[in-house]
Amino acid sequence: MKVIAPNRVDREFYRYQKEYEMKTLQVLRSGCYVLGKEVFSFEEEFANYIGSKYCVGLASGLDALWIAFRILGIGEGDEVIVQGNTYIASVMGITINGATPVFVEPDEFYNIDSAKIEEKITDKTKAILVVHLYGQASDMKKIMGIAKKHNLRVVEDCAQSHGASCYGNKTGTWGDIGCFSFYPTKNLGAYGDAGAIVTNDESIARDVRVFRNYGSEERYHNKVVGANSRLDEIQAGLLRVKLSHIDLINNERTLLAQKYLCKLKNPRIILPIVRKNVDSVWHQFVIRCKDRAELIRYLDKKKIGTIIHYPIPPHLSEAYRYLCVSKGTLPITEQYANEVLSLPMYSGMTDEEQGYVIDMINEF
Numbered sequence: 001m002k003v004i005a006p007n008r009v010d011r012e013f014y015r016y017q018k019e020y021e022m023k024t025l026q027v028l029r030s031g032c033y034v035l036g037k038e039v040f041s042f043e044e045e046f047a048n049y050i051g052s053k054y055c056v057g058l059a060s061g062l063d064a065l066w067i068a069f070r071i072l073g074i075g076e077g078d079e080v081i082v083q084g085n086t087y088i089a090s091v092m093g094i095t096i097n098g099a100t101p102v103f104v105e106p107d108e109f110y111n112i113d114s115a116k117i118e119e120k121i122t123d124k125t126k127a128i129l130v131v132h133l134y135g136q137a138s139d140m141k142k143i144m145g146i147a148k149k150h151n152l153r154v155v156e157d158c159a160q161s162h163g164a165s166c167y168g169n170k171t172g173t174w175g176d177i178g179c180f181s182f183y184p185t186k187n188l189g190a191y192g193d194a195g196a197i198v199t200n201d202e203s204i205a206r207d208v209r210v211f212r213n214y215g216s217e218e219r220y221h222n223k224v225v226g227a228n229s230r231l232d233e234i235q236a237g238l239l240r241v242k243l244s245h246i247d248l249i250n251n252e253r254t255l256l257a258q259k260y261l262c263k264l265k266n267p268r269i270i271l272p273i274v275r276k277n278v279d280s281v282w283h284q285f286v287i288r289c290k291d292r293a294e295l296i297r298y299l300d301k302k303k304i305g306t307i308i309h310y311p312i313p314p315h316l317s318e319a320y321r322y323l324c325v326s327k328g329t330l331p332i333t334e335q336y337a338n339e340v341l342s343l344p345m346y347s348g349m350t351d352e353e354q355g356y357v358i359d360m361i362n363e364f
């Protein structure tokens with residue numbers, strides 16, 4: 001068996017190679033490379049797919065997050081509730097604007113524990129940032145109820161949950177703003193950096209559209225100090241190609257996850273579980289193991305690559321030392337950081353590859 005990498009984005013490229021190459025040439029020959037037909041068409045198609053009224057393409061998922069909070073007017077002196085076990089970009093989306101993240105422990109599904117949100121609400125709390133981690137939608141009915149009761153905004157970090165839903169409604173459609181990343185390894189990944197926001201609020205969509213383009217709607221007439229965060233034509237075109245295959249790609253991941261769930265049998269390993277009335281698009285297949293270092297070394301010898309999402313929780317990172325959230329404050333978050341491990345999972349993974357990973361883990 002050859003080396004099995006944790007991810008193989010090239011497999012999906014080769015499956016639709018002709019379509020990608022034709023689209024790239026078409027854009028290159030068009031003479032329009034920024035904010036043209038491909039971007040506007042992608043925005044419309046992605047909004048349709050998610051079930052949102054508006055989509056605005058941006059340069060990255062991090063931009064989607066910080067621009068979302070900027071447009072909502074959440075910054076200095078405000079607090080935003082977020083789960084402790086997320087990728088650091090979620091937290092940066094809050095702090096870039098000067099707001100303070102308030103960490104809540106995750107539940108057994110690795111998403112924010114909705115039962116622990118209310119105890120963290122203060123008179124400074126302005127929003128909840130919900131991260132649909134590893135592809136599984138969070139407990140949105142409960143979270144929206146809490147937000148309504150306390151008059152809080154809800155921003156969804158959907159960087160890992162393209163197409164996942166809760167009670168049949170896709171992630172990104174529940175809160176005020178849904179933020180997406182199209183980083184190449186995402187379920188809907190571009191071939192470079194890209195991101196977007198979705199919203200049902202026309203004025204938010206308009207503000208983001210203005211903000212991403214130096215704060216101008218009309219050339220040289222700048223309304224606000226904005227940013228340059230435009231989705232480019234090539235990425236938008238390639239995303240349109242991938243979007244037309246996204247259900248197949250997500251189904252394929254689901255089948256891989258089902259096989260892992262059914263065939264992995266090792267008492268040293270904890271398998272992921274999915275909440276009732278929610279689904280997962282299996283951005284990652286994350287197991288837990290108390291002897292993680294030993295497992296990684298063992299899999300390494302068997303030529304199986306794995307990744308830890310994420311070994312250092314944001315509150316313990318050097319970047320957030322200034323928040324003074326000490327070690328031990330978030331025991332579940334910290335336990336997960338010490339035990340989680342993502343197994344190889346990608347569109348185009350063969351039966352043989354997955355079978356080998358399963359056999360090796362069962363032998364561990």
Ligand SMILES: Cc1ncc(COP(=O)(O)O)c(C=O)c1O
Nearest residue numbers: 060061062087089090159181183
């Ligand atoms: C949960 C989460 N939020 C935000 C981001 C940031 O996205 P990007 O890398 O496109 O800036 C990522 C992706 O890396 C992510 O996984």
